[in-house]
């Protein structure tokens with residue numbers, strides 16, 4: 210990269226694998242449960258290379274997802290409703306999540322794709338470690354919804370096996 214032209218997002222300088230690894234370590238903290246995936250997530254200010262919030266599945270009270278836990282923690286820290294966090298998130302906020310954000314939940318709770326979309330353009334890119342397996346809710350159409358809204362979805366390759374092992378550790382083994 211050269212010159213002083215503003216780049217749409219400066220996070221290409223940063224260590225995506227390193228952040229995904231940190232997200233995976235968070236996922237390991239999640240209590241195993243047969244009906245969900247154990248996921249870890251980080252919200253990062255890609256301009257300053259700082260972590261804004263971390264989260265893992267079932268970290269916050271109730272049936273909470275990793276991405277949702279990041280947002281709940283920020284919401285508490287800023288005393289702002291989760292849906293209004295778009296107004297305080299830095300310009301180049303990106304999300305790292307070991308499993309792509311859910312578009313539908315068996316529980317009927319608000320999916321994380323909707324949680325991201327209602328923040329407007331606050332989150333510029335979602336880095337995912339794996340696509341969601343089709344076990345619970347079929348093909349995840351969330352990626353397309355995010356991309357249609359102008360949010361990039363980027364697969365960070367190389368950790369798929371470990372991520373899925375951790376994600377499915379609480380599941381009943383077949384056969």
Ligand code: HJL
Pocket residue numbers: 244245246247248265266267272273274275276306308309310311313314315316317318321341345346
């Ligand atoms: C992501 C998570 C998590 C899932 N996906 N991205 N982050 N647990 O923290 C997706 C899976 C849902 C099931 C059950 N998992 O979790 O599709 O009970 O966990 O609402 O559909 O829904 P609930």
Ligand code: ZN
Pocket residue numbers: 274275276277310311320321322
């Ligand atoms: Zn979710």
